[in-house]
Amino acid sequence: MRYDHQAVEAKWQARWEADDAFATPTDRTRPKYYVLDMFPYPSGSGLHVGHPKGYVATDVVARAKRMMGFNVLRVMGWDSFGLPAERQADREGKHPREITKRNIATFKGQLARLGLSYDWSRELATSDERYYRWTQWIFLKLYEQGLAYQADVPVNWCPALGTVLSNEEVKDGKYVETGDPVERRNMKQWMFKITVYGDRLLEDLEDLDWPEGIKQMQREWIGRSEGAHIRFDVDGHDERIEVFTTRPDTLFGCTYVVLAPEHELVDQITTDAQRAAVAEYRTAVGAMSERDRTTQAADAPKTGVATGAWAVNPVNGEKIPIWIADYVLAGYGTGAVFACPAHDERDYAFAKTFELPIREVVSGGDVAAAAYTGDGAHVNSSFMDGLHIDDAKKAVIAWLEEHDAGAGTVQYRLRDWLFSRQRYWGEPFPLVHTEDGEVVTVPEDQLPVRLPELDAYKPTADGRPPLARAEDWVQTTTPDGRPAVRETNTMPQWAGSCWYYLRFISPTSDEFAWDPDEERYWMPVDLYVGGAEHAVLHLLYARFWHKVLYDCGLVNTKEPFQRLFNQGMIHAMSFNDSPDGRGKFYYPSQVEETAQGSGEWRVKETGEPVFTKVMKMSKSRYNVTNPDDMCRDHGADAMRLYEMFMGPLEDGAMWEDSGVAGTRRFLEKAWRLVVDNPKLVDGPIANPDVERALHSAIRKVTKSVETLRFNTAISEMMIFVNAATKAKAISREWMSAFVRILAPFAPHVAEELWETLGQHEALVSAAWPEWDEEKLKVAAITYAVQVNGKMRGTIDMPVDAAKDAVIGAAKALESVSRLLDGKTIRREIFVPKRLVNIVAN
RNA sequence: GGGGGCGUGGCGGAAUUGGUAGACGCGCUCGAUUCAAAAUCGAGUGGCAUAGCCGUGAGGGUUCGAGUCCCUCCGCCCCUACCA
DSSP, X not given: OOOOHHHXXXXXXXXXXXXXXXXXXXXXXXXXXXXXXXXOOOOTTOOOTTTTHHHHHHHHHHHHHHHTTOEEEEEOEEOOOSHHHHHHHHHHTSOHHHHHHHHHHHHXXXXXXXXXXXXXGGOEETTSHHHHHHHHHHHHHHHHTTOEEEEEEEEEEETTTTEEEOXXXXXXXXXXXXXXXXXXXXXXEEEEOGGGGHHHHHHTTTTOBOOHHHHHHHHHHHTOEEEEEEEEEETTSSOEEEEEESOGGGGGGOOEEEEOTTOTTHHHHOOHHHHHHHHHHHHHHHHSOHHHHHSSOTTSOOOOEEEEEEEEOTTTOOEEEEEEOTTSOTTSTTSEEEEOGGGOHHHHHHHHHHTOOOOOOBBTBOTTTSOOOSOOOBOSOXXXXXXXXXXXXXXXXXXXXXXTSEEEEEEOSOOOEEOXXXXXXXXXXXXXXXXXXXXXXXXXXXXXXXXXXOSOOSOOTTSOOXXXXXXXXXXXXXXXXXXXXXXXXXXXXXXHHTTHHHHTTSTTOSSOSSOHHHHHHHOSBSEEEEOGGGTTHHHHHHHHHHHHHHHTTSOSOSOSBSBEEEOOOEEEEEEESSTTSOSOEEOGGGEEESSTTOOOEEETTTOOEEEEEEEEOOGGGTOOOOHHHHHHHTOHHHHHHHHHHSSOXXXXXXXXXXHHHHHHHHHHHHHHHHTTOTTEESSOOOOHHHHHHHHHHHHHHHHHHHHOOHHHHHHHHHHHHHHHHHSSOEXXXXXXXXXXXXXXXXXXXXXXXHHHTTOOSOGGGSOOOOOOHHHHOOSEEEEEEEETTEEEEEEEEETTOOHHHHHHHHHHSHHXXXXXXXXXXXXXXXXXXXXXXXXXX
């Protein structure tokens, strides 16, 4: 019987469904394993082969863990609120719900074909009202904790979309999805005080089993820095300017103060003589797009203008000029800095530009030539003279605190989280506003606050969010009967993904968001796999919510995701008529190589040359491979195997269809060992080499379930299959063990072979085979023989051969004795079971 | 500018962590099978001036021995960007 992958896959997928094979176990006596994929946004374009790479990896782990006796929670859902569906709905004149439903069906169908062992009874979608009811409930928890507030903040306003975008959705002053321009505008928005949790978000990273790079990115994002607030009196005013600095020790080197152009004191302190210049500068800066202000490098020319006002340095009473400059950011620290040009590169550049004085206060550099930021003894610094940076900081902070001129403080780069969007397709806030401006929460038993039906999803003519169109919905009352209007902003897409891992625990309950007992059993997530693009935001937001829930006593772990793993992206060759990849892309079918192996390509139709470049697989680059095609041509099993075989899971790798053909051949070979093979026998067979290959494969695959190094595990399985193919006789017992370690990777073929071997127990819960150290032992060791560090041959010796015997045998080699002839042996290196090296001259 | 990662055959990648570089797979070559092709099977496959020499981006160092450790340089990728 031939290996007909389509028949085999259809058969076993139907069987699994009929048997409910991947239902989450309910007994609580066994150890648990919660393995989770970062759930996708179901886009309209469907999946390419890059998307399921992480899902295949987690499926291998899930299937293996089940066989190892764990209760496995393995689930999939949809991050289904979001702007693209809303925009698509607008284009098609349909409801976003319809678009979302359609996209989910496409995604689910594609995933189903891969034989991924999800418990589909736990499927969830964040846009489902039975789900977002609880998202609103969690919002209330945060609100009750005093973590939500409204603020008039500068936001990324996209006029074309009529909505506010989050910082991460804006790049180079444009919306990343559509390229529409984005501008800054002050608007009243809901904010979360994530900064309150800054220290804990930072500290608790320590105990997580996450890639070091991701932890580092989170640390930098939080950006904790210790320093001091220092207050400067403004000469002739009652106002004081507060600055933040990490180098209070350089205070005696301060020769001017700089405010952000937006700083609130600018208007008050600017002198009449400077008023026009200041106004002009502020207008110029205000006209610059966010892009212009943020893409400037640190070494960009410095601009600024003096206010004409003077500040008083608290430590020495010196009067120093107050400037404004755009290199001081309004949003960080206090929006004001004191400048010590001698020991800060930006201040130095600024002082040089405007010929401001530079005063050395830390010795060790040449401040006439450049800013010196290194350590050294302080000079010109009164009570700090002679101290190095650390001690000088302590001394000056003590002085400032004593004289009520400042204090030591900690500053975060992390900002509070802008949590509202002017969109339709998101969670409504469970809040109403009374006529006198009071914000009242919607009681828990009245959740969910459902999205109203609208006839259009655009903002209103007067610029209010789409929900404002639902007049009847907006007009409501408070629980105590006062008239009120509903909040018309919706939550950002991050909301749903902040807690979905908890909902999977009790996905269908209308009684609670999750069952506390079940939560105690399943949490934390043991393995969380997804792309590195979520390194900061999703993971930080989810950790924040989780910590709030922890503080409310609603979850029992401090952190949601114990182990995190980032799978690498899949790349593919792309063809573009511009060498930098910015021109027109062509499909592989539209181009041809000018001569085989030439590496030069042209467009078939026009003969125009095209440039090849390996790029991330994406629809816009015309270089995607559809998993459905792979399943049809080579089978889901071959594709799964190839994705795991391409290279280390964390690395990017280039997709090649021929690679799938290779893993398919491997499956064919395995098939032939079991199906209609006359060499397959019942009794035990003594064949140490094949047995060693088998046990080596068992060991490697078993370990790979922890290390996720599947590429080498698969290669060990290939070695076994090659060895078994060459053997004169094959034991049924070997194949039974082999099929079980193959099962997580290629589950459909494995099921078929398992059945063919006459096994009746379900393979998905069959016992995982164990390797036998005895079987891994070899009878003889091949020693490498070196003379003066160069390879001169090998010798086979018994495992327990003594040093002298091995060295004797090495010297007896003709290739060795020839070289030793007439020389004196200086040293003999012997590495047991590895090599001998004879040093002679 | 800062931070992180990486450089190994024609290609993807292995290498017990300082001990036979190139496992396994792709591709390629030859052979078997076939009227022929595909598929399949078998053999081979780092380079070269082939008793040997050279080879892990380049150069230096440590060592009996370096892909692996240390310095200098070159190149590529990712993240970040005036954060005081």
